[in-house]
Amino acid sequence: MADKGTPHFHNDPGVPVIHVGAKEFMCIGATPPFDHPHIFIDMGSDTETVCSYCSTLFKYDPSLKAYEARPAECVWEPDDAAVAAR
Secondary structure, eight states, X not given: OXXXXXXXXXXXXXXXXXXXXXXXXXXXXXXXXXXXXXXXXXXXTOSEEEOTTTOOEEEEOTTSOTTOEESGGGEEOOOHHHXXXX
């Protein structure tokens, strides 16, 4: 994972659960400019957790790769311009 950084996920679709392939990731709430502070979440030995900002429920799914989510549109991959602006 170090070559790509930390996976980032959002809940623009407003789904009740996002299944993710990583136990360590960032929740951004919604896509910019409507994002909340980017929160680092570490599930540890748990298989689900709730974001303290947006209350999105994340469930770990080992069948997904670290940068994948179900639904897939909940993956956020910032472009270089967006990263440079932050």
